[in-house]
Amino acid sequence: xxxxxxxxxxxxxxxxxIASLNCTYSDRGSQSFFWYRQYSGKSPELIMSIxxxxxxxxxRFTAQLNKASQYVSLLIRDSQPSDSATYLCAAxxxxxxxxxxxxxxxxxxxxx
Amino acid sequence: SAVISQKPSRDICQRGTSLTIQCxxxxxxxxxxxxxxxxxxxxxxxxxxxxxxxxxxxxGFVIDKFPISRPNLTFSTxxxxxxxxxxxxxxxxxxxxxxxxxxxxxEGSRLTVL
Numbered sequence: 001x002x003x004x005x006x007x008x009x010x011x012x013x014x015x016x017x018i019a020s021l022n023c024t025y026s027d028r029g030s031q032s033f034f035w036y037r038q039y040s041g042k043s044p045e046l047i048m049s050i051x052x053x054x055x056x057x058x059x060r061f062t063a064q065l066n067k068a069s070q071y072v073s074l075l076i077r078d079s080q081p082s083d084s085a086t087y088l089c090a091a092x093x094x095x096x097x098x099x100x101x102x103x104x105x106x107x108x109x110x111x112x
Numbered sequence: 113s114a115v116i117s118q119k120p121s122r123d124i125c126q127r128g129t130s131l132t133i134q135c136x137x138x139x140x141x142x143x144x145x146x147x148x149x150x151x152x153x154x155x156x157x158x159x160x161x162x163x164x165x166x167x168x169x170x171x172g173f174v175i176d177k178f179p180i181s182r183p184n185l186t187f188s189t190x191x192x193x194x195x196x197x198x199x200x201x202x203x204x205x206x207x208x209x210x211x212x213x214x215x216x217x218x219e220g221s222r223l224t225v226l
């Protein structure tokens with residue numbers, strides 16, 4: 001079974017700091033990677049997608065992909081209390097039908 | 113991104129009954145998926161809803177328990193059959209955008225089985 005792994009946290013950072021969230025995946029054939037934010041009681045919301053090695057920046061968010069190490073990360077700069085949520089990493093799977101595999105999520109707490 | 117409407121948003125059901133969840137998308141999409149999220153857990157893929165053919169189920173999920181319909185490219189239903197308290201969960205419809213392959217979710221259906 002292909003997997004996506006994340007540290008469950010909670011990861012606590014002070015307001016204004018950089019939050020670093022990490023994810024590893026086991027399917028070497030995975031081509032697409034996504035970060036979702038999920039507030040309690042809400043459905044996941046897409047915040048970043050990344051498809052090639054390197055960095056991709058969008059506002060305060062930077063996604064990093066290293067396919068050789070099978071590693072994806074998300075950096076949140078100038079963290080705000082409103083960023084407190086669970087962050088889910090997902091990767092597409094190449095085994096069997098095309099599908100999206102999710103990690104267990106990392107709970108982030110930004111302390112005011 | 114697609115606008116995805118799910119209903120019901122929540123329901124409380126009795127053991128042994130069945131509930132059908134509807135998912136309506138505002139544009140035609142090829143790939144549509146049904147996920148389950150149990151309390152405090154991550155997302156588990158139930159099945160891929162295929163238009164015009166039988167759904168593709170993941171290990172641990174069977175058609176008799178979770179029948180899925182996909183009559184066209186904008187609509188799907190998931191039925192949770194013969195429910196037990198273990199089926200209490202959030203059920204999420206999701207669609208993949210054409211081109212980017214980004215996955216978007218409906219607001220979810222929170223099901224409580226007594």
